[in-house]
Amino acid sequence: MQKAKKLTLAVLIQAALISTAYASEQSESKGFVEDAEGSVLFRTGYLSRDKKNGVDDTSSFAQTAIVNLDSGYTQGLIGFGVGVVGDASFKLGENKHAGNGMIPRETGLNSQGQLTKGAGDTYDHWTRGGANVKARVSNTDVRYGTQVLDLPVLASNTARLVPEYFDGFLVTSREIKGLELTAGKFTKNQYSDQINSDGNELDRAVVWGAKYKVNDALNTAYYGVDIKDKLERHYANVNFKQSLANNSSLTYDFSGYHTEWDRGANSNLYSFIGPADGDYQNSIWAVSGTYNKGPHNVMLAYQQNSGNTGYDYGLGRGVGDGHQTIYMPNSYLSDFIGNDEKSAQIQYTYDFGAMNVPGLTWTSAFVYGWDIKATDNKGTMISDNAQEREFFNQVKYTVQSGFAKDASLRLRNSYYRASNDYQNNYIGDTNEWRIFLDIPVKLF
Template identity: 60%
Template sequence: MQKLTLVVLIQAALISSVYASEQSEAKGFVEGAEGSVLFRTGYLNRDKKDGLNNDTSSAAQTAIFKLDSGFTQGKVGFAVGVVGDASIKLGANKNTGNQMMPRDSSGDAYDHWVRGGANVSARVSNTTVTYGTQVSELPVLASNTARLVPEYFTGLYVESNEIKDLTLIGGKFTQNQWSNDIKSDAQGLDSAVFWGAKYKFNDQINGSYYGVDVEDKLDRHYANVSYTRPLKNDASLSLDAMGYQTDWEAGAATTDKRSLTESLSNTIWGVSASYNKDVHSVALSYQDNSGDIGYDYAYNADGLQSIYVPNSYLSDFNGKDEKSLGLMYNYNFKNHGLAGLNWTSAFVYGWDIDIAEYDNPTKTIDQAEEHEFFNQVKYTVQSGAMKDASLRLRHSYLRSSDTYNNASGNYVSNGIGSTNEWRIWLDIPVTLF
């Protein structure tokens, strides 16, 4: 990885004499500095209906901070940064869970906790190399940002934009810290080498590909292509197709007993079409699984949000051989004098889920189903001292077959189980400098 980084920087230096560069516009270490804090109050409640899992309820307050220096001027620019969070629980939180907050050895939620780390960056032309603590947005290695605080990775990240409309990335992460972890290496990640590219073909078509090799765990590949076509009367039609291919090594942690001795694989893909006009947006999506098991993610230090599929709400509809059909509608209330207020409603139905006995996972004993009704209301302040502050209320009603709920504990299942879930998020961003 050190050799690769050196080669990338040398090539960027050579190319920089031909292409306009970001580094040539560097403002300086102090002059280009940026700092912000996001004050978040979060509440997550899951009322389990599967007869096996306990209800969970969590509430806490946090301050998520991000401080970055500017890049020094010159052929090669250098910068430093700090990311982290400081949180306190609200109430006893006796039944906390779902990666919301850390717990001590007795199972009690911490009263308060602080996490984070630093990073350093070097930039030549339009190529930046960063080492340290980071939040990853890669589809194959995505940090969970849907909890109180983000999931962190530590390691090397390289991004190059030397060719117009083309972004190349690569790197290696060696530590993974979930949102409810205190230790930066709590997930036991040895090595996750990743690579990828995204390209803007024109104003209407975009494509991307990413891959990751998590040592002794899995190989995963992701591809996506999207197309947007403007229509009459300021309307537009968007088409999107994506897919993951994953191969787990024998012994990797999955939901299937065979993984202890066998290498298993999964392919999940989805397509969606959305129509947008004025305050209305409606989308129809289809998703399909195939392979030895369902799409299993997160528990191999591969990112708790590595599920960029169209039918992902509370459930990801990622069971073995599961097919799912989703319908989503979004309405913006700006025509009612309430710019910033959005309502989203969706219904997803999944079927044909192969259920097998845990001790005999090759024998299918049921074709299960699940369905979810999702609603969310979000208001974002549009101007004034509280600009960009937001309040989000989200509710999911998820029901699935008894076998997929895994109420007896004897079946192969990676379903969440029948659940009523509430999430309430209040975000107040503050720009420091």
């Protein structure tokens, strides 16, 4: 595995040094100030989970301003720049039932490590964020500092009030047309509901990968990550879009992960079978087909797990995953990731632009999972045929023009149910609502 990492890094460095047949991004730089961009996203977020079977409900309601300031690159052979990402938030109402990743809680620990009065109360207001520096040679960027990541093996959770942050460096190279190489190392991880910049106590996560656009119809990707003393994970994807008659199309997609956990890092895995300090691995893959014609979009998907545990974000400290590193089709409130689980989905999306309401979309989906090996907390199987199902609906409207252009309102609902043997292994029966109002403001 070390040879593969070194080879990827060597190719990336070599690509940064060779001359190519297409334009250099750095040669087209207008300057540090001239290419600068700045924006603030004002977000009002509400997330409520109506839990069943005696489990406490959770509900969070808050307001934030997410800032993203990014300079251009200085001119010359090597360009330099800086960036700032951060958020300032306050809760709306008392939020006494928080606990769904939206709002941070006070630790309330005294010098003896004991909970003090008011422990677990939500913060009334809070700020987070950090800065980064960057450099560019030709079409290769290096960025060091606080970042929001969008990598299939190390992704920032952006589905809560504020994003998840990682601290470290990331190199992205586009020296060869159609090919993008990525490599990086991160040593801090801050979940969306954490105040401490290394609240997840990440030791080291090394990432590498590539995506290649073969042509306008075919795209491929591979990524890997090695998280010290926790896990090693690999991801692959192939996506092909076939044009059909009458302005319709059919898109085929294959995606999959393979994960191996380090011995002793497995006590919090979903539905693991065996001793807590055993060797665990999982493979999950999915195929989907999406038909599009005008405002109509229909997707069918099949997803399957194998191994001695379910696909797992790697619960617990130091794993560097805020539950968004699952780039699979059967992913809504549940990700259908149980041990040995098979799941099938049908999804339909309609664009109301066809009815003279541009910017309005509706998505409805039903996913059913079966053959889940449910276990107790000691790794003993209690069922080999547990089931889960989710009915998902989302309506989103984005303003298309005028002073509020790009502002959006999103209403999302999930109805989730699981068999009795799978209640304690995963989410448990839940009715969920998410309401997000986003108002982006471009500063410069």
